Amino acid sequence: MGKGLRQDAGMLLVYVLLGIGALISIYPFYWMFTASTLTEGDIFKTSSAWLPGGNFLENLRGLESSMPVWRALLNSLIVSGVTTISTVFLSALAGYAFAKFSFKGREILFFLVLMTMMIPAQVTLVPLFIIMMKLEWINTYYALILPNMVTGFGVFLMRQQMMGFPDELIESARMDGSSEFGTFLRIVLPTMKPACAALGIVTFMNQWGNFLWPLVAVNDKEMLTLPLMLSMMVAPGNVVKYGEVMAGSVIGLVPIIILFLFFRKYFVSGAFSGSVKG
Amino acid sequence: MIQPASEQPAADKAAQQPRVHLQRKHGFSGKRAGVTPYLFVLPFFLLFLAFILYPLIYSFVLSFSKWKSGNMDFVGLDNYIHLFTDPLFGKSLLNTGMILLVQVPVMLILATCIAALLNSERLKFRGLLQVAFFLPAIIDLVTYSLVFSMFFNESSGMVNQLLQWLGLEPVAWRTDGFWAKILIICALTWRWTGYNSVIILSGLQMIPKELYEAASIDGAGSVRSFFAITVPQLKPVLLFCMILSTIGTLQIFTEPYVLTSGGPNNETLSAIQYLYQAAFKTFNFGLASAGAYIIMTIIAILSYIQLRLSKGGEI
Amino acid sequence: MRRAAWVRRGFIFFTILSLLAGCSSPTSENQGNTATPQSAGGSGAGLSGEIKVAAWNDAADALEAEIPGFNQKYPNVKVTIQRVTNNYEQIIPPLTAGMGAPDIIQTQNRDFQSFLQKFPDQFVDLTDKLQSHKDEFAKTAWAGVEKDGKAYAVPWDLGPAGVWYRKDYFEQAGIDPKTLTTWDKFIEAGKQLQSKLGGKVKMTTLDHTATGDMDIWLMLMNQLGGSFVNASGEIDFTQVANLKAMEMTKRFKDEGITVNTPTWDERIRAVVNGETATVIFPVWYAGTIRHQAKDQQGKWGVMPLPAFTEGGPNQANLGGSILAVTTQSKNQEAAWAFIEYSLLTNEGEDVQMKYGLFPSWTPYYQSENFKKNDEFFGFPLAEFFGEVSTNIPELKFPPEFMDLSKPIQDANGAVLSGKAGVEEAFKQAEEQASKASGLKIAP
Known part of the structure; x- marks a missing residue:
């Protein structure tokens, strides 16, 4: 009896603590949503910026009239989607090779993989731009997608995961005459769902918010990604239409929340923890 | 339970097998492997060559040159010498280091606590709570800067009003260097704690329940078993988070750029921000490249040390 | 077009190899291209x-x-x-x-x-x-x-500058904008306004650490005809106009007539919430007032910048x-x-x-x-x-301005936060600017 009470009190404390933490985490998003529904004058008013207003559609219409917001959303989806799929697949492929084969140069190659995680994006900006210019890829999806098709982080994560995969299963697949790629595709990859989901979410998230490279890689209005479009609407010294920007932010938030809810169960099922156990 | 135990994939179970076993059997030797592993890593390295290595070499060349009248002139070590003698670059490194030293431990401790709470057995709404804690990682820059400037406004901000209501002095978040650093730390922690706690949670769920049951029979309270079981079991995950956070914080740019512009008096100027200014404010790409190489070297050394300390060199 | 791009894909790494070989002067291909367009008409x-x-x-x-x-x-x-x-x-x-x-x-x-x-x-x-x-x-x-x-x-x-002011606040405080002909009077009026309106309203806005901007100083120094370099192109931050402008900016803060607005958003917040009676800013701030403070229609007036001395120069550009x-x-x-x-x-x-x-x-x-x-x-x-733009002193921004602006803005910050005296800070800025730009310091 007493113990049950104490446990209930304990749970209450857990809820209170988590509740406070969650509130702090989501408040800015609440503010974003609220601001997107207010008129321009009300957003900055300390007295009225607490409750949603009825101006969302108007802000959205304003945004639609000045910027190709749906096109930007589509661009963001295409770029993030393709880079995510390719990053997951190519990282798994390379990670598998690093984990399950011994070959000449493996150590040095893997060191190169790790090195790529340490490079600040600002460093490669101008040379990358020059490459894209020479290939005439500025303002194309190629420029947005190709440099991000695989990441060192992805290969690292996948390699750590693959190291735990039982060798016996691979051997027996080989006995059955499966090709190496076939083994990877049919035997190994399906067991890596959680790791793939985790890497997928992180990649998608990073790409969704990626900013600096798209800024340089595209300048055509039709090729803008969502965060890029929003950043262009904010320039100190100019009139900034905050309500419209916030409406755009709200739109940009939806796909990523859906994605996270969808893959969440994989994401927390041990995908990352395996990565350092190898 | 939202997280059925049966979902645990084979790979994860295998991951817990003793590592010696893995080391021994790890890898299939020569003949059968042939070109296969090379083919498998080929896509990565083709992309690596084109979009990482080439730009890196290019900027390495840039780091020894200076743009003048549209030409690249070789200037030897000038850029590096300039950086090592520029107190501002030193200051930016120092700022970055100070933020790192406080922020990463604070964040990881907080994240571990949150993960432990989220791992409570009878917790309801776990999914929703996870989403809530994860969200800050995807905040867009405009909202980020607006909300934080609103919260930490010195005269009318909510944080200071709360402090005053508690009978404390309002804090000079923007005009005092020390507090501006705290502001940056708060913002960084706000943005990444939930993300890390989700990762740590995934580690928590892999700790065998029997360990806790045994401890409970021995009469250990939840606090004691947290320190006796949870923390040691979590070490690998925490290390993973620590390395990633260290790399991330050493490359910190967004927060000082968006929230404090590096001020007051350059007290929150970060190293990457210094480079950004060199490149885009004064067009000095040579200097920016040189600085980037310095920072990359620091990151590489720190990551190496962290790995060494924790695992005897085995990544 | 798309197909061409696909065909090209095959040649990427070829191209990249050649790039690796020749990454020298990328502008060379345009060098012969400076001719002016054929004549007008x-x-x-x-x-x-x-x-x-x-x-x-x-x-x-x-x-x-x-x-x-x-x-x-x-x-x-x-x-x-x-x-x-x-x-x-x-x-x-x-x-x-x-x-x-x-x-x-x-x-x-x-x-x-x-x-x-x-x-x-x-x-x-x-x-x-x-x-x-x-x-x-x-x-x-x-x-x-x-x-x-x-x-x-x-x-x-x-960007001719003026003082945007809230007519209603000025009326309540009994201030006639026409009488604010010097900055001294402006400061006095500010104190009067703040005591009449009771605490919540400040006279004007300023970035108290010059982190986001140094706009107030820029306008004041331009008003006095200051500049960054002397006639022979040497760094000259310590000229009288610059120092005087800095002292006045510091006074705004020290006299307590400013609300701290380190970012563009926070200035808007101060305006929208009526926390400031004036904004010292150019014509282009009209758009922001109009847009973000819609319900303050008719409440805003604008007057010329006050002068440093009665009848002195009062025009500036930003x-x-x-x-x-x-x-x-x-x-x-x-x-x-x-x-x-x-x-x-x-x-x-x-x-x-x-x-x-x-x-x-x-x-x-x-x-x-x-x-x-x-x-x-x-x-x-x-x-x-x-x-107010008939006689704006010409302010020439030197080619090295991007190298000069960070040191001078830091000096602004040091002075405003009381870390250094005006002359000391500006002297130091000259040295940093000289190092960054390679320019000499004026004797």
Whole structure:
């Protein structure tokens, strides 16, 4: 009896603590949503910026009239989607090779993989731009997608995961005459769902918010990604239409929340923890 | 339970097998492997060559040159010498280091606590709570800067009003260097704690329940078993988070750029921000490249040390 | 087109190999290309081609709105506006690489000399086209586009400064704006206003650590005719005008008449919530007041800057942009035609005015539209700023300004936060600026 009470009190404390933490985490998003529904004058008013207003559609219409917001959303989806799929697949492929084969140069190659995680994006900006210019890829999806098709982080994560995969299963697949790629595709990859989901979410998230490279890689209005479009609407010294920007932010938030809810169960099922156990 | 135990994939179970076993059997030797592993890593390295290595070499060349009248002139070590003698670059490194030293431990401790709470057995709404804690990682820059400037406004901000209501002095978040650093730390922690706690949670769920049951029979309270079981079991995950956070914080740019512009008096100027200014404010790409190489070297050394300390060199 | 791209894919790594081999001077291919566009005169119908214009925010909106009018005159020129941020992140790589730049770019007036120095050969010499217009531009705007007697850009808008003030607050405090002829009086009035209105309202706004901007100091030093370098191009931060302006800025803070506004948003917040009675800012702040403080319609007035001494100089400029044609452009004539139509005709400027861009091209000041009453503010806004831009001291931003601005802004911050005295801080800034730019310090 007493113990049950104490446990209930304990749970209450857990809820209170988590509740406070969650509130702090989501408040800015609440503010974003609220601001997107207010008129321009009300957003900055300390007295009225607490409750949603009825101006969302108007802000959205304003945004639609000045910027190709749906096109930007589509661009963001295409770029993030393709880079995510390719990053997951190519990282798994390379990670598998690093984990399950011994070959000449493996150590040095893997060191190169790790090195790529340490490079600040600002460093490669101008040379990358020059490459894209020479290939005439500025303002194309190629420029947005190709440099991000695989990441060192992805290969690292996948390699750590693959190291735990039982060798016996691979051997027996080989006995059955499966090709190496076939083994990877049919035997190994399906067991890596959680790791793939985790890497997928992180990649998608990073790409969704990626900013600096798209800024340089595209300048055509039709090729803008969502965060890029929003950043262009904010320039100190100019009139900034905050309500419209916030409406755009709200739109940009939806796909990523859906994605996270969808893959969440994989994401927390041990995908990352395996990565350092190898 | 939202997280059925049966979902645990084979790979994860295998991951817990003793590592010696893995080391021994790890890898299939020569003949059968042939070109296969090379083919498998080929896509990565083709992309690596084109979009990482080439730009890196290019900027390495840039780091020894200076743009003048549209030409690249070789200037030897000038850029590096300039950086090592520029107190501002030193200051930016120092700022970055100070933020790192406080922020990463604070964040990881907080994240571990949150993960432990989220791992409570009878917790309801776990999914929703996870989403809530994860969200800050995807905040867009405009909202980020607006909300934080609103919260930490010195005269009318909510944080200071709360402090005053508690009978404390309002804090000079923007005009005092020390507090501006705290502001940056708060913002960084706000943005990444939930993300890390989700990762740590995934580690928590892999700790065998029997360990806790045994401890409970021995009469250990939840606090004691947290320190006796949870923390040691979590070490690998925490290390993973620590390395990633260290790399991330050493490359910190967004927060000082968006929230404090590096001020007051350059007290929150970060190293990457210094480079950004060199490149885009004064067009000095040579200097920016040189600085980037310095920072990359620091990151590489720190990551190496962290790995060494924790695992005897085995990544 | 897509297929061509796919075919090219096969050759990527080939290309990259060749890139690796020859990554020397990327601008070389444009070096022979600095010729000015063929001489003026040819009326427009014959022009054809496509031009791209890179501009940001309001300015981009304004240019976009010029296109229909422009196309009536030049039906065969297709104009596309590229949206960019105002940090030049999209402009610098193509200029550095020597390829991929749009036909026309916008820069801030104060930065253009730096562009000219760092990217010579990238901008078309427009001297012949502009010769006859030179005297029509506000002097201080023109100073930014000229190098060695040649003009490489067209001054766009101007930012004559004034004091925006809340009429209702001034009335409540019993202050007559007409009497605020000196900054001393302004400060006194500020204290009076703050005590009458009781705590919640400050007289004006200031970035207390000069982290986000040093705009107040810039306006005050410009008002006094200060500059960053002396006549022979040596760094001269410690000239009297600069120091006096800094002392006054510091006084604003020390006398307690300012609310701290370290960012653009926070100034808006102060305005919208009525926490400040004035904003010392140029004409272009009208748009923000109009837009973000809609329900304060009719409550805002504007007066000339107070002077340092009775009857002293009281005009200053802050901000303003330019438009330049790049030598990478294949349609330089069409690019010029677009700029000419937008900035050197009354129809063009009518559009600019709609977007709050106050012209630096003075013939427009005679037009009907310029003298029009402004509905939101309730007085002829443009006309007022026309009157306070008759004699703005010319402030030449040296090509090294980008190297100088960080040290001087840091000095502003050091003074304001009491870390250093004015002279000491500015002396130190001179040394840092000299190190960064390679310029000598004035004796």
